[in-house]
Amino acid sequence: MKSLLIANRGEIACRVIKTAKSMGIRTVVVHSESDAESRHVREADEAVLIESDRPVGAYLDVEAITSAAVATGCEAVHPGYGFLSESSALADRVHELGLTWVGPTAETIRMMSSKVNARDLMEQAGVPVVPGARLEDASDEDVLDAGRRVGYPLLVKAAAGGGGIGMQRVDDESRLLQVLEQVRSAGGRFFGDSTTFLERFLVSARHIEVQIFGTADGRVVDLGLRDCSVQRRHQKIVEESPAVGLSEDLIAALRTAARNAGSAVAYQNAGTVEFLVSGDEFFFLEMNTRIQVEHPVTELVTGVDLVEMQLRSAVGEIVLVDPVEVRGHAIEMRLYAEDPVRFLPSPGPLEHYREPTGNGIRVDRGYDQGDVITRFFDPLIAKLCVYADDRTSAVARAQAALADFEVSGLITNLPFLAALVDSDEFDAGGYDTNICDRIKR
Structure with a gap:
């Protein structure tokens, strides 16, 4: 190439x-x-x-x-x-x-682009899925019956949705039909597909994902786990690798399920299999047929340049030795131009920008000082990543790096990231997807 x-x-x-x-x-x-x-x-x-x-x-x-x-x-x-x-x-x-x-083949992308089809394929492959219900051609009464079977709270989800778009929580039957219409509308508007389904909402679940790579010789390799439970508006904001607080048996089961998921669709190139973990149970959430925003934490703990592997594999080179060894601990924190209290976009000029530097610090950014973050696109400014030999040291490095990050000219979520990483709950690890709601801001 x-x-x-x-x-x-x-x-x-x-x-x-x-x-x-x-x-x-x-x-x-x-x-x-x-x-x-x-x-x-x-x-x-x-x-x-x-x-x-x-x-x-x-x-x-x-x-x-x-x-x-x-x-x-x-x-x-x-x-x-x-x-x-x-x-x-x-x-x-x-x-x-x-x-x-x-990337993966067009056929694999088609198979996994609909969350409904993906659920069906994963069930056939023996990968556990969250209890749910399809809603094609369902009457209002059918929808209400499906909600009772799935159980509340539940999520109404657009089959082609992603990034938190086309997904709403419903806590009781009284709002189900209203929310369903809203999600159908969002699915049609943003993804050109108004197909929807119901899925049980796991109240205190963790969002754990496994990086996979389909090699040119037909293997599906995994590169360990990432914990992506720190989310606002159903969108990730902090990720770390490896995930902590899970039993060795559960970790092994998640890695095996991810490889089986990839093999079931003849996966090629880089991809991610996402799971919800509740206690000792885990359920398939979705497969992302692309490289992820949070791929740097995997690169830091494996020493593998995933983009290089993507480019080499795409032209037929056989890459990656299985198993891939995971060493140390990495944390990624996404710096957004957004209100740190309401988590709403706050575009503006990046008048002053000075990122932290030093051993174990990596910053991937899309802007330079003097650039303007507009309202037209996702307001991600940069990703601050840290690496250390263990999680305790990585958290300390993250705290220091955030304190050294200087941004002015627009509002950012930097204060929230600092409060989060300084919190006892984050320090302990093993938090669930509701952690952002519990951080004072």
Whole structure:
């Protein structure tokens, strides 16, 4: 591979550019008019403007993106995460043009893109799933009956949803039909699919995921566990690897289930299998057919550059020796331009930016000082990652690094991250997905 088009923006585009350049690969990015001066445009060897009536449209236009790849002589396309990263249509078009898709096959993406279909496939593969109910062509009474069978509290979820969009909690029957219509509408508006289903809500569950990689010789390798339980609005904000406070038997079962899930869909390249863990039980949540925002913590504890493995595997190289050894402990904290109390986006100019440096500190960022975080895109500014020999040392390093992080000109969640990492509950580990509600802010 000599030339790569990155169909994304922000932090992940800059992350892919960094590894590609280290491998001697020329990089090309696409961008909207609003991103003409953005960091990913400055970092790439070449940038292609895609005109659209809305800024996000530049990153959702399959034909324009693939045409840009052909016009600039790119041999491959890396989709990053978000936008079209889990689009079978983009993967298909890339293959039709004789280019290399950096990710799983279009067929695998199709199989796992619907949460309903994914649940069915995982049940067939013997992977435990959260009790739930499908709602195709269901009458109001059918829906109410399904809610009683699943049990409250429950989640109403869009089959094609993700990132916390198209998902609402319902605590009793009185609101079920109203919420169902809201989720159907969100599914149609954001994902072009209004299919919905019900799923039991596990009140004090942990969100544990396993990084998998499907190699070119047909193996599915796992690279350990990540704890992603620190969430606001159903979106992750802090992740760590490995997950602590789980029995060895449970860890082994989760890793085996993740590999079985990957094998069931002939998984290729990087992906993640997500689970909800409650006590000694675990349930399949979803499979993300792309690289994850939180992949750096896995890289830090394994020493594996996952983006490099993606690029090498995409052209048929056999990568990764199984099993992959996990050493030490890593924590990732996402710095957002958002109100730290209400967790609402707070765009603005990044007037002053100074990130911490030193041993065991890594920062992946999508902006430089002087850039503007707009209202058009996810307000993630940077990811602060720390690594140490053990979790206690990693938490201490995270506290110090957050204290050294300087950002001004706009409101960020930096104070909340500091309060979270300083809390006794986070220090103890093994927290559940409600931890953000218990942190004073």
